[in-house]
Amino acid sequence: MPRLDRLPQINRNNLLMLPVQVNESAPRTPLPRPLAGCRLAIVTTAGLHRRADRPFGPGEQTFRVIPAETPAAEIVQSHTSLGFDRVPIMRDLNISFPIDRLRELAARGELGGVAPHHYSFVGAQRDLKRIEQETGPEVGRRLREEGVEAALVTPT
């Protein structure tokens, strides 16, 4: 834990006490072709959404859709935990939602394309059942319908 030792005690305790799922293996969907031919979406747990959308409430396991063309000024974060520094995302949305960087990769031909919609959940959850059984698979289905092969999962 290279960084936990530099956190205020109260934040460190909060993290260490967070019960996390323990798995022995991982599912695997290989990329069907090189990334230069694939469409990629951002799926973030940073609690981002469009300004007009309802903010995330505590423990909420639903998601918000962020159309790719949404201007940065229209994206806000309702995950406002004191467990992380909010200054970097106030300065630059790309710190958790690297939409400009993905567009640059696509323009350079290193990425096949940026997905038409990105998806956002809110992190730091204790009960994840609904995301696991309902809202997560729903986002997976939507991504496939939108011709997306890969997702970058980002935290706040």
Place this chain on the structure above:
Amino acid sequence: MLARTLENAGIATTSISMVREHTEKTKPPRALFVPFPFGYALGRPNDSDLQHRVLRAALDLLAEPTGPVLRDFPEEAGPADEPAAPTQASGIAPGGAVADDPALETTQMRRYHEQWVAGGDGRTAFGLCGIPATRFRGVVRFLQAVAAGEEADMEERPAELPLPSFIRYCADDWKALYWEGRMAMKPTAGGDEIARWFWGETAAGQVLRRVRDRLDASDDPRWKAAAFGVAR
């Protein structure tokens, strides 16, 4: 867990991990552990070269022939250039010369906040409670009443939004106004510096400490959870 769910649905995923110990247990299909402080997932704000290196390292994992794979981002941010995690309110003693007029202080901070919005690309973290900055004095009075232990509410609160959540959004907007205003006032200010200023030197910080205490004194877990998000 989210990455595993998407992978099961037929999407190849790669994740950025901030807590290696958690990721070792949850085992997402592909993850890049980054040695950055919370809030800095892609490295540093407005450092597109570093962000591209992080992104490239995460995307390269998609070509790995087996999984799960958890790789460390090879660049270690040195202690000197790693921003400190912001100190929490409980670790900051209020200074001796704190003004006691939060409404006036807020009005003054608003001018700097307007500079912040005008100076950037129009982005602001302000806007969760639904009440515009120009009418924020009403929110300040409301939070002062909550801090004083009065039974306070606002007619602008949506009926379906629980009161403790509304209090939290009001507190979040108040902080956003001060945090971003402070960055307009002092463009080099980092998160820890702003936290020390807010909790140590502003009237708003002292009101929010008391709001926290009031929420925390409740037996209702939803009120207590809101307290932990206002100040800790």
